[in-house]
Amino acid sequence: MSGPFARGASTAAEVAGRHADSVDRDARFPAETFAALKNERLLGAMVPRDFGGEGASLTDMAAVAHALAQRCPSSGLIFAMHQIQVACLVRHGQGSAWHRDLMARLAAEQLLLASATTEAGIGGDVRSSACSVEGDGDGDDGGFRLEKQATVISYGVEADAILVTARRKPDSPPSDQIIVPVLKDQLRLEAIGNWDTLGMRGTRSIGYHLRAEGVRAQIMPLSYADISAQTMLPVTHILWSSAWLGIASDAVARAGAFVRAEARKRPGTQPPGARRLAEVTARLQTMRGMVRGAIAQFEEASGSPxxxxxxxxxxxxxxxxxxxxxxxxxxxxxxxxxxxxxAYRNDSPYSLGRHLRDAHSAPLMISNDRVLGNTANLLLAHKDNGSLFG
Amino acid sequence: MVSSDDIRDLLRDSGWLTVDASELSENDDLYAAGLTSHGSVNLMLALEERFDIEFPEQLLRRRTFESIGAIRGAVAGLLGGTAAA
Known part of the structure; x- marks a missing residue:
């Protein structure tokens, strides 16, 4: 990759690649990758320079997620999930003192942020909450309590803070949600169940019974509905897709290396896999174009709620x-x-076993069926304007 | 013509809110009253059918449906032939 973060990303990706097999085998958090990312100051890179960060763009972070995922998809995906939370904080927290402080800490200490949006009994709909913020005080100094049966918090125990969604008040409807960053020393996590999955084994996306206490000033000023539409949803889809693109890129790179090795053995004869390689390269280009197009679309619209x-x-x-x-x-x-x-072998340099297992998580993370249903609903109202450049 | 009560009636009969629409003021936040994005699509379809109008793409955003007043403004604009922003 190129750009201002290329060197740091390539250092961290090299570390990620070295430990990818043990992360996958032992289903453990890729601690080495994240130590390297902290060292390269990439975790807080999107924090504006005024608050001690590097003022990196989403494009920059998509490139880092992509580079990491080529070597260790779990690392790439965790980096993506972290940056989604950073984007919410940076884009919607600058008007409040508590969140500005958190941003400064994020840059200075390179904190790792996680997210607790899904909840038991809601059926995977992140735009509904059962739990609510509770507590008597109304002012910023008033305390709050929050208890959530979170069905998934990826890398929950490794995170320095978790952004939690909840209903605004005990009598609010399920759709009237807020989001609040809670620091590690303000929360207790009780793990529910174990993590032994087909792929993305380093993300450790297990459920937790979460209990948190804090002050009301921590609650993000903008409603979660707005933060979700303006930032969390588009940034999630863009950064996840960038990580998936990294898996696809590396799979095609391995296939290409195989074909070239075959070609060297019999110069003048086209190896049997060569045409298939051309075919899959076309598909990779399509995917790359799609991801780049979506990033450009977001950057163009990013200043306009x-x-x-x-x-x-x-x-x-x-x-x-x-x-x-x-x-x-x-x-x-x-x-x-x-x-x-x-490619089918696990012990070959061209092995794609882990790629295949990791890739299969993509249609399940926020199920494609759910996204299809939501999109179908939007299309009852939306009319495409038919123009090439929007 | 469209009145706030027309909109209130439509909301009350729809079941998209978790509160009684007749108790909502002109500027109350409908999303805080339980309107979801799924509900707002159905609300738009119901408004199109009831007033024989069509919402153009630039009005299909969250703000258009955030309150009874905002909806009335948008519908009045479409009935008058000028799309309210």
């Missing part, structure tokens, strides 16, 4: 998620046909 909350924008980001999640699986499968048994 009206454009970000329009149905057309939500449709574009939802379709990005569905398409890239399907494409990464297809691309790894096709790359496997190129290298055949060499």
């Amino acid at each position: 009206d454009r970000l909350t329009s149905m057309g924008f939500a449709v574009a980001m939802n379709t990005l998620k569905m398409s890239s999640a399907e494409m990464v699986v297809r691309i790894v499968e096709q790359a496997m046909l190129v290298a055949g048994l060499s």
Whole structure:
């Protein structure tokens, strides 16, 4: 990759690659990757310079997630999930003293942020909460309590702070949500269940019974509905897709290396997998174009809440998620046909076993069926304007 | 013409809110009253059917449906042939 963060990203990606097998085998948090990312100051890079960060853009962070995922998809995905939380804080927290302080700490200490949005009994709909913020005080200094049966908090115990969604008040409807960053020393986590999955094993996305206490000033001023539409939803789909693109890129790179090695053995003869390689390369280009297009669309709209909350924008980001999640699986499968048994083996340099297992998480993380249903609903109202450049 | 009570009636009969729409003021936040993004799509469809109008793409955003007053403004604009921003 190129750009201002290329050197740091390549250092961290090299570390991620060295430990990828043990992270996958032992289903453990990629601690080495995150030590390297902290060292390279990449965790707080999106914090504006005024608060001690590097003022990095989403484009920059997408490139880092992509670079990491090529070597260790769990590392890439955790980095993506962390930056989603950073984006929410940076884009919606600058008007409040507590959040400005957190941003400064994020840059100075390179804190790792996680998220607790899904909840037991809600059925995976992150735009509904059962739990609520409780406590008597109304002012910023008033205390609050929060208790949540979080069905998934990825890398929950490793995180320095967790952004938690909840209903605004005990009598608020499920859709009237806030989001509040809670620091490690303000919360207690009780793990529910274990983490032994097909892929993305380093993310440790287990459930927790979460109990938190803090002050009301910590609650993000803007409603979660707005933060979700303007930032969390588009940034999630963009950064996840960037990580998935990293898996696809590496799968095609391995397939290409296999074909070139075959070609060297018999110069003048096209190796059997060569045409398949051309086919999967075309698909990779399509996916890359789609991800880059969505990033450009976000950067163009990023200063305009009206454009970000329009149905057309939500449709574009939802379709990005569905398409890239399907494409990464297809691309790894096709790359496997190129290298055949060499890709199927676990002990070959062309192995795609882990890629295939990791890729299959993509259509399940916020199920494609759910995104399809939401998009279908939006399309009852949205009319595509039919123009090439929006 | 469209009145705030027309909109209130439509909201009350719909079941998209978790509170009684007749108790809502002109500027109360409908999202805080339980309106979801799914509900707002159905609300838009119901408004199109009831007033024989069509919402253009630039009005299909969260703010358009945030209060009874905002909805009335948008519908009145469409009935009058000028799309309210």
